[in-house]
Amino acid sequence: MDKKQMREAMKSKLAALEKPEYEQKCFEIAKRLYALAEWEKADVIAVTVSAPFEIDTWQIIRFAWISGKIVCIPKCDPETKQMKFFKIDNFTYLEKVYAGLYEPDPVKTSFVQPDKLHLLIVPGLLFNAQGYRIGFGGGYYDRFLSKFTGKTVSLAFSFQLQNNIPVETHDLPVQKIVTDKQVINCQT
Ligand SMILES: Nc1ncnc2c1ncn2[C@@H]1O[C@H](COP(=O)(O)OP(=O)(O)O)[C@@H](O)[C@H]1O
Ligand SMILES: [Mg+2]
DSSP states (O other), rough: OOOHHHHHHHOOOEEEEEEEHHHHHHHHHHHHHHHHHHHHHOOEOOOOOOOOTOOOHHHHHHHHTTTTTTEEEEEEETTTEEEEEESSOOGEEEEEEEOOEEEETTTTTTOOGGGGGGGEEEOSSEEEESSSOOOOOOOOOHHHHHOOOOOEEEEEEEGGBOOOOOOOOOOOOSEEEEESSSSEEEOO
């Protein structure tokens, strides 16, 4: 299978999770994330707004707000393939863009420089234990990570971990992966 087929197969697997199992696994992952020193120390969290089949980040955003953290959400530019993060403190400041995704409305939110983001939660569909990932195919995070110096972590259901991930020269790994079963330290 190539990257594209692996993405489609994993999307189907994710969509097939029963709600109680999905909720429990998302809860386990969130609890493990909150226990990390990287989370504890981060005053500014950068995270995407999850689509229905992805690990729920809405609860993570709510918990970050309750914990007094600043939450920044990316806005992707499909022309330049770059993304910018905007500080958001209210879900209604999100707007629906292409493919039903939610992004910050730049009129209602404020731009945050990449070096102000302490912890970047990197989305993905498949991961290996070295922290390499298959994302959604835009390469946005590979581009962003090439200049990013903060902490990085990905969230994954344990079945999203595989060792046969094709890695290309532009692909960049995350530092840690938090699953419903464990925390993987990808830097050896
Ligand atoms: N740092 C970069 N500079 C330029 N192009 C990049 C960079 N990172 C990724 N790309 C391009 O983005 C596209 C998607 O990358 P890919 O790794 O397949 O997606 P994803 O990481 O979202 O799964 C590829 O065509 C790749 O060449
Ligand atoms: Mg990539």
